[in-house]
Amino acid sequence: MSKLWKTMCRVCGTRPLAMPRVDYCFTCWPGGPVTPPPCLRCGSRSHYYASGLCAYCHPSAIPPVDSCRNCLAWGATRHLTWLCKGCTSWCRKYDLSGPCRVCGHACVLDRDSVCRLCRKQAALVRGARAHATLEETNRNGQQLFVADLFSGHGPPKSSRARPDAEYLELLTPAAYRQEMLFEMPRTLRHRGMHGLAQDADPRLAAAVEVFTKERAARYNWGRETTWKVRTGINILLGFQDTPGVAITASDVAVLSEVNLPIQRVVEVLGDAGMLEDDRVPAVTAWLERQLTGLPDAISDEVLVWFRIMLEGSTKTPRQRPRTATTIKLYMRWMLPALTAWAQAGRASLREISVQDVKDVLPDDPLRRDQMGQALRSLFRLLKARRIVFRNPISQVKTDKPSPGTPMPLNPDDIKEALSSPDPARALVTALIAFHGLTSLQLQHLQLNDIRDGRLTLGGRWIPLAEPVRRRLSNYLNYRTLHWPETANPHLFVHFRTANNDGHVGYRWIFLLLGPKLNTRSLRADRYLDEARATGGDTRRLTDLFGLSFQAAQRYTDTITAPPKPSSGTQGP
Secondary structure, three states: OHHHHOOEOOOOOOOEOOOOOOOOOOOOOOOOOOOOOOOOOOOOOOOEEEOOEEOOOOOOOOOOOEEOOOOOOEEEOHHHOOOOHHHHHHHHHOOEEEEOOOOOOEEEEOOOOOOHHHHHHHHHHOOOOOOOOHHHHOOOOOOOOEOOOOOOOOOOHHHOOOOOHHHHHHOOOOOOOOOOOOOOOOOOOOOOHHHHHHOOOHHHHHHHHHHHHHHHHHOOOOHHHHHHHHHHHHHHHHHOOOOOOOEEHHHHHHHHHHOOOHHHHHHHHHHHOOEEOOOOOHHHHHHHHHOOOOOHHHHHHHHHHHHHHHHOEOOOOOEOOOOHHHHHHHHHHHHHHHHHHHHOOOOOHHHOOHHHHHHHOOOOHHHHHHHHHHHHHHHHHHHHOOOOOOOHHHHOOOOOOOOOOOOOOOHHHHHHHHOOOOHHHHHHHHHHHHHOOOHHHHHHOEHHHEEOOEEEEOOEEEEOOHHHHHHHHHHHHHHHHHOOOOOOOEOOOOOOOOOOOOOOOHHHHHHHHOOOOOHHHHHHHHHHHHHHHOOOOHHHHHHHHOOOHHHHHHHHHHHHOOOOOOOOOOOO
16 A cells, blocks of 8 residues: 555646545546645645655655744754754754744744844844944844855855955855846935945955955055045945946946045955956947947947057957047047938948949048048958948048148247256256157156166167256156156156056146147157257167158258148147
8 A cells, every 4th residue: 555655746746645545636627626635634625745744744755945933034944943054053052932022923032032044134134333223223123034045154264364265255246136126327426435344244345345445555545545445345346236246437436425435445455356347438328429329230330440549459450459549649640531321311431432432531631631541441441341342542542732831839938847846847848859758758758767877768779968867867856756666667656646557647847838839839849859969860860769761751851951831730
């Protein structure tokens, strides 16, 4: 008879037979399903097994997991009498049963008449509110959990000397993200930032704090700056819908509402590996605005060209990444042509013919050359990717206009800048006026590029002139006095870059020189002076300043040939 009860249903193969000499279970009964009888032991009508007992009561059944009968955690099994491992120890330690004085749940209680679930809820909430009572932590409900997944929160004895070491393993961003029913905009205007900072996961906040301290020590942050960065990070951790997930850079932007340092918070999160950079480059947003109103096909084709220009390409024809400034210039030069073709009814660049190109090219030599450069770049890359069938501008000549004759500057303006009381302005002017450095070279110039009175630049060793050395010494004293502990490796720093490793921008140099001078005119003046001093020696200019032969010849021609009429912009 016992063998019959172990025989499974012939239809589903997962449930036992309803009764002896029947080939079906109650669910698969012909004409059913049939409601099984109640369990003779517990009275349950679910999970009927055999011999009048349910799967929970029959000794031969393998019942499914269920909630713990003490703390309601999901995952309890019969081999521990439907208790989780934590409640097994809890019930062995305490023998008081009854309703909990906090939540009213009837179960085994501790000496304070509090159940284990209320204790766990208090431990979960008290990370952010350390002084909250049991009633306050359980007032808004309780978080149920999966059984047997708790582990000790304290550091192991071997690592108590360095409490930060255990937290570093927490900085692995979660591979999942909790989807929200409603997307609410992030704002700090109507919420106190201190309250949000206190809601942060204390263990995760302590892990990120390690990197905050390291960066603060490395770049000599003040107490106020360190506090602002720490507060901003804790606010973002308190904002998290999914604790432990990487923080997006767009979420960091909310800190601007309370005047917290966004860039430094981003840097710390990047060091900790907790940053998901979803920022759209400014040039990408700018390009999308420029393409508004153009046909979709033309916009998509221009976007292909844009991605190759921005990111570069290793496919033939290989392309180096271009700067955002270059891309913007090319886009401005080609935009009138794209707009004219769209107004003429062209839906794609594949429809553009040689005559279409000739019709949109302006008559002005400079503008004609600029538009020609941009269109050649566009069609060359699109044809190489087989997006267009031919390059219509390859048969159109756009001769480069002859550059205007470079003109010297007023010596009084240069002298005034060289004798400026601002050491940074005097040194920048001297480096350009004596050695012809470009704005980009000045921005990226580092301290270790200057050794023993020589400047290492692009593989060339340049002996610094004596006036440059004096101004360099004055500036280094000024730099040491104002930022004595800065770790920025660049030669030129200001109050924004002194606390990080970034370089100064072009605008800083532009404002430093003033309205009468700029790097291009200063370099042109220096090249002209060298050309006059050497009697028009082109080789001397190429060796001394790293110019190409054509660029150097533009300045030597002012000595060996009569001036040409100006038809373009001045400067190299």
